[in-house]
Amino acid sequence: MNSFRHIGKSALIAYTILFFAFIYLPIALIAVYSFNADPVNMMRWSGFTTDWYKQIFGLSNKVSETALYIESTDQLIQAVRNSLTVAAITTTIATILGTASALAIYRFGFLGKRFYRVLMFVPILIPDIVLGIALLIFFVGIGISLGIKTIVIGQCTFLISYVFIVVSARLAGMDRTLENASADLGANEWVTFRRIVLPQVAPGVIGGALLAFIISMDDLVITYFISGVDTQTLPIFIFGMLRRGIKPEVNAIAVMMLMFSFAVASLGLYLRTRNR
Amino acid sequence: MTRMDVKSRQRIQLGILLAPPSLLLAVFLICPLAIMVIYSFLAPGLYGGVEWEYYPHNYGRILGFADPEFEEFDPVYIAIFLRSLRIAVITVLVTLVVCYPAAFLVSRLPDRWKSFCLFLITLPFFASLIVRLFIWVLILKQTGFINTVLRHLGVIDRPLEMIYTEGAIIVGLVYIFIPFMFLPVYASVEKLDWTLVRASQDLGATAFQTFLRVIVPLTMPGIVGGSIIVFIPALGNFVVPAVLGGAKVLMLGNLVEQQFLSARNWPFGAALAMMVMTAVLVLLFLYVRSEARRGDDALAVR
Numbered sequence: 001m002n003s004f005r006h007i008g009k010s011a012l013i014a015y016t017i018l019f020f021a022f023i024y025l026p027i028a029l030i031a032v033y034s035f036n037a038d039p040v041n042m043m044r045w046s047g048f049t050t051d052w053y054k055q056i057f058g059l060s061n062k063v064s065e066t067a068l069y070i071e072s073t074d075q076l077i078q079a080v081r082n083s084l085t086v087a088a089i090t091t092t093i094a095t096i097l098g099t100a101s102a103l104a105i106y107r108f109g110f111l112g113k114r115f116y117r118v119l120m121f122v123p124i125l126i127p128d129i130v131l132g133i134a135l136l137i138f139f140v141g142i143g144i145s146l147g148i149k150t151i152v153i154g155q156c157t158f159l160i161s162y163v164f165i166v167v168s169a170r171l172a173g174m175d176r177t178l179e180n181a182s183a184d185l186g187a188n189e190w191v192t193f194r195r196i197v198l199p200q201v202a203p204g205v206i207g208g209a210l211l212a213f214i215i216s217m218d219d220l221v222i223t224y225f226i227s228g229v230d231t232q233t234l235p236i237f238i239f240g241m242l243r244r245g246i247k248p249e250v251n252a253i254a255v256m257m258l259m260f261s262f263a264v265a266s267l268g269l270y271l272r273t274r275n276r
Numbered sequence: 277m278t279r280m281d282v283k284s285r286q287r288i289q290l291g292i293l294l295a296p297p298s299l300l301l302a303v304f305l306i307c308p309l310a311i312m313v314i315y316s317f318l319a320p321g322l323y324g325g326v327e328w329e330y331y332p333h334n335y336g337r338i339l340g341f342a343d344p345e346f347e348e349f350d351p352v353y354i355a356i357f358l359r360s361l362r363i364a365v366i367t368v369l370v371t372l373v374v375c376y377p378a379a380f381l382v383s384r385l386p387d388r389w390k391s392f393c394l395f396l397i398t399l400p401f402f403a404s405l406i407v408r409l410f411i412w413v414l415i416l417k418q419t420g421f422i423n424t425v426l427r428h429l430g431v432i433d434r435p436l437e438m439i440y441t442e443g444a445i446i447v448g449l450v451y452i453f454i455p456f457m458f459l460p461v462y463a464s465v466e467k468l469d470w471t472l473v474r475a476s477q478d479l480g481a482t483a484f485q486t487f488l489r490v491i492v493p494l495t496m497p498g499i500v501g502g503s504i505i506v507f508i509p510a511l512g513n514f515v516v517p518a519v520l521g522g523a524k525v526l527m528l529g530n531l532v533e534q535q536f537l538s539a540r541n542w543p544f545g546a547a548l549a550m551m552v553m554t555a556v557l558v559l560l561f562l563y564v565r566s567e568a569r570r571g572d573d574a575l576a577v578r
Contacts, residue, residue: 012381019378020393023400023454026411029421033414043414043421097297104293108286116294123305127512127556129529130312130549131305133536137315137546138308157305160297218404220515225536235406242410242519251414254407265402269395 027258034251042248052252076253079237086148086223086233087216090155095209097156098163099201106171120165123158131158132225139226146228154226155216162215163208170204203271210268214261316546324540334547353531357551360528363442364510367449368503371457374450375502379462394462401455409519412448413439416520440522448516453509457502464498504563512552528552 037047056076101120105113123131135154136146144150178200182192220235227236234257241250319331333343338357342349382393400408415421416439423435438444468491476486492499514529521527528548535545 012377016378016381019374020396022374022451023396026408026415026451027400027403030407030411030414041419041424043419043424097300100293101297104290108290110290116298119301123301125508125556125560126309127508127552129512129514129532130309130553133532133545133549134308134312135304136536137312137542138304141311153304156300160300214402218402218406220406235404238404238406238410239515239519242406242413246410246413250410254404254410257404257407261403262399265399269398 030251031255031258034248034255036248036251039248042246042251052249053256055249056252056256075232076237079232079234082148082231083217083234086151086155087213089152090159090216091209091213093152093156094159094163094212095205098160098208098212099167099205101160102164102167102171103197103201105168120161123161124165128158128219128221129225132222135222136225146226147231150226150228151223151231151233154222155219158222159212159216162211163205166208166211167201167204170201170207174200206271207268210264214264218261312546312549315543316550318543320541320543324542326543331543334544335550337544338547338551353548356526356531357528359442359525360511360552361555363445363449363527364507366446367453367510368457368506370446370450371453371506372461372499372503375454375458375461376465376499379458379465383462383466383468397455397458405452406515406519408452409448409516412444412451412520416444416447439520440524442521442525444520445517445525445527448520449510449513452516453506456505456509460502460505461495461498464495464501468494500563504559507559508556511555512549 033042033045034052035048035050036042036045037049037051038044056073101116104110105116132154135150135157139146139150174197178196179192182196183189187195218235219233220239223233224236224239227233232240238250238253241247315326316334317330317332319327319329320334321327331343333341336342337347337349338353340349340351340354382390385393413420417423418435418437418439420439422438423432426432427435472490472494473486476490477483481489512529512532513527514533517525517527517530518533521530528551532545532548532552535541535548539545
């Protein structure tokens with residue numbers, strides 16, 4: 001009986017290791033093969049090279065001189081720039097508005113509060129393709145030309161929700177007695193807000209902002225529909241490359257993007273654990 | 277300071293906090309969704325655009341009452357709808373089966389390991405979706421990793437057709453939705469009251485009976501929650517089938533994209549999107565109703 005249980009437990013451990021392997025082996029694989037020198041078959045190892053990384057940054061190397069694999073570094077850089085611009089603006093707007101609505105719902109009772117709470121979940125719950133085409137129809141209908149502006153507006157509609165949820169969670173765990181104490185000691189509302197409420201919500205706001213930034217950088221579906229033909233963000237650029245046929249430098253771009261998002265996410269999670 | 281003053285000042289504060297987000301959501305969320313619903317009932321114009329007249333045949337083309345003047349009913353759309361449903365359901369089941377045992381083990385680990393494992397599971401969620409799908413293209417394609425390795429080992433002499441199949445789409449969906457399923461399931465498993473499990477064993481239940489009649493019902497909220505948040509994005513997904521299904525295996529999302537970006541039949545595209553939306557709303561409705569009923573049951577027991 002006991003040995004049965006032992007076998008069961010070993011099996012479970014083995015399974016869990018497999019589970020994590022399923023998640024991380026593909027990522028390890030792409031990291032390794034991004035240094036593969038074979039320009040045609042990316043999955044046949046034929047020597048170590050850093051050419052694909054140089055290629056991205058437009059540095060001279062053997063490959064680009066053959067002019068066979070020039071996949072417009074300019075376009076890539078422009079896409080990265082667009083992504084960062086959009087993410088910076090949307091993160092700022094969504095963080096302010098999301099935090100404002102979370103504070104409003106936390107502090108005040110008002111008619112339709114429950115409805116409002118449900119409303120804040122709508123953008124996350126509707127399938128992104130539906131939101132994407134709804135926004136496309138809307139923008140074209142009222143005559144706003146598609147571009148950075150429409151991407152920013154479109155992304156804000158659902159990023160607000162993410163910030164709202166993160167900040168609300170933080171507010172729910174907050175100690176209200178401190179606010180009362182501050183008021184009893186004669187601080188006015190503004191001082192109480194600045195010295196008591198704000199420091200306590202701050203980690204939630206930063207967490208929400210980081211989440212919004214990452215989701216904005218990564219959003220493909222909604223942005224795809226409302227970006228127009230001239231504006232590309234990074235995910236759309238890669239999506240386009242995949243559809244046209246893959247080139248080795250996509251590997252290198254992919255690995256750098258993974259590193260970047262892992263770094264940002266680790267930072268966020270680290271900040272969260274430290275603040276507990 | 278009078279009471280009125282406090283009240284009106286609070287009202288102003290509330291307005292300042294709530295007006296901007298409300299305005300944004302009303303104009304750029306509610307309005308577009310409403311317009312999309314209206315569009316799905318309008319006639320397509322000859323060169324893109326719409327005619328402002330009531331036209332139910334957008335739905336007719338999908339459901340079987342196509343516009344008699346222009347076309348005969350073609351069941352291809354309903355077939356793609358059913359395929360999308362099937363793929364989404366299979367994705368839910370596979371992610372559930374994959375995550376459930378792992379959630380159990382992780383929940384029994386010492387705290388430090390537990391948080392490390394949770395970190396490892398949340399991390400991919402932050403990594404670019406398109407990049408994670410791209411990896412599977414490299415693994416599954418004709419000259420991809422699996423085929424190269426198998427040929428090298430002499431197991432096969434002609435490459436297996438793995439990419440551009442329904443299986444490839446399901447693998448891709450499972451891979452990107454694992455964190456979505458794991459976290460709710462884990463939250464339930466972690467709260468599981470093990471004394472009940474022991475009681476069940478003491479009373480002579482077999483391991484299988486205990487699992488089916490004690491463990492599964494107790495973790496049901498996590499199972500249901502995880503299933504819903506995997507099902508919703510899986511059903512209308514268009515990136516995964518576009519990348520891993522190619523032109524061979526279409527899902528609803530690809531149809532919608534075609535109608536908007538190449539066929540330029542927006543009302544029909546809107547009707548297709550409404551099909552996705554309706555399926556999701558029905559599911560959410562059933563979920564809310566069963567939750568309410570569960571609440572009633574709990575009260576009745578008390």
